[in-house]
Amino acid sequence: MGDDYELSPPELTADRILTLTDPRFTDESVAIVTGAASGIGRATAVALAKNGLTVIATDMDEDGLAETVKIADQVGATGPIETADVNLTDDTAVEALVETAAELGQLRYVANIAGLQHIDPIEKFPMETYDLMQNVMVRAPFLLTKCSLPHIREADDGVGAIANMASVHGHVATQDKPVYIMTKFALRGLTQAIAAEGEGRVRSFSVSTAYVKTPLVTKQVPDTARERGISEREVVEDVMLGHSRVKEMMEPVDVANLFTFGFSQYGQHLDGGDLRWDGGMTHTYE
Numbered sequence: 290m291g292d293d294y295e296l297s298p299p300e301l302t303a304d305r306i307l308t309l310t311d312p313r314f315t316d317e318s319v320a321i322v323t324g325a326a327s328g329i330g331r332a333t334a335v336a337l338a339k340n341g342l343t344v345i346a347t348d349m350d351e352d353g354l355a356e357t358v359k360i361a362d363q364v365g366a367t368g369p370i371e372t373a374d375v376n377l378t379d380d381t382a383v384e385a386l387v388e389t390a391a392e393l394g395q396l397r398y399v400a401n402i403a404g405l406q407h408i409d410p411i412e413k414f415p416m417e418t419y420d421l422m423q424n425v426m427v428r429a430p431f432l433l434t435k436c437s438l439p440h441i442r443e444a445d446d447g448v449g450a451i452a453n454m455a456s457v458h459g460h461v462a463t464q465d466k467p468v469y470i471m472t473k474f475a476l477r478g479l480t481q482a483i484a485a486e487g488e489g490r491v492r493s494f495s496v497s498t499a500y501v502k503t504p505l506v507t508k509q510v511p512d513t514a515r516e517r518g519i520s521e522r523e524v525v526e527d528v529m530l531g532h533s534r535v536k537e538m539m540e541p542v543d544v545a546n547l548f549t550f551g552f553s554q555y556g557q558h559l560d561g562g563d564l565r566w567d568g569g570m571t572h573t574y575e
């Protein structure tokens with residue numbers, strides 16, 4: 290690793306996508322995926338379509354969504370992908386999104402993945418950014434859950450799952466990400482609350498990874514370097530990978546595969562739990 294450490298993931302190819310046998314993985318079953326125009330959300334939308342599901346890929350970046358559809362086609366996804374240009378801060382649009390999803394088939398799965406990062410210490414943190422992050426990463430997942438639950442429960446077997454993209458920052462805190470940390474802890478709380486009310490049929494799980502090669506990570510490198518007074522190379526080597534035993538960042542598809550597994554029949558006993566896939570970062574010390 291050096292100055293040229295590659296933060297962009299390689300092209301998403303079919304051979305990296307986990308495909309599983311599941312009687313519910315057909316185009317009759319609908320999955321809503323947020324943040325689907327980029328990074329982890331895009332890979333998850335593609336992976337679920339590759340597993341045969343009807344996917345409603347939503348984001349506020351229309352061009353990014355079109356690219357997601359193109360990639361799904363390239364990997365030979367058999368499930369159709371519909372796109373929905375929705376800003377998750379708009380309650381009415383979120384409610385309409387769920388209704389659209391429910392009209393496409395049997396809504397069973399929701400992947401709350403959209404998110405954003407902002408680097409600043411508590412004393413300097415802008416309150417409008419605080420509100421935006423809470424709205425996108427806590428309020429919208431709650432509203433999507435609230436609107437989706439009745440539809441999932443209507444399925445003939447009442448089976449489905451709601452998954453939330455948390456983070457290692459939903460377990461431990463680092464400097465200059467106070468609100469991100471708060472939202473990720475909250476998402477784990479939401480996950481457990483859904484499990485408590487889902488009666489084992491509407492399951493819930495969260496996914497907590499360390500750093501993944503996405504634009505969200507690339508963008509925070511210069512800001513972290515500035516706040517900590519270190520070089521960008523040190524941010525990658527010491528801050529992002531320093532505490533990880535696996536010295537390679539995850540790719541979006543590695544995270545997408547966890548959503549596929551969790552939604553599938555093989556995740557039947559994963560309910561309220563967290564898939565902490567962090568290369569050992571938060572499990573080891575020195």
Ligand code: NAD
Pocket residue numbers: 323324325326327328329330347348349350353375376377378402403404405425454455456457497498499500501502503504505506
């Ligand atoms: P990304 O920036 O590549 O994608 C995030 C997507 O969310 C973007 O397409 C963006 O348009 C969308 N989004 C943001 N605000 C929105 C809004 N108001 N309405 C609709 N869409 C909106 O980021 P990513 O790295 O793929 O992150 C996805 C999720 O994974 C986030 O919740 C992030 O916190 C989490 N996560 C990322 C990492 C990582 O290292 N990349 C690690 C752990 C957790």
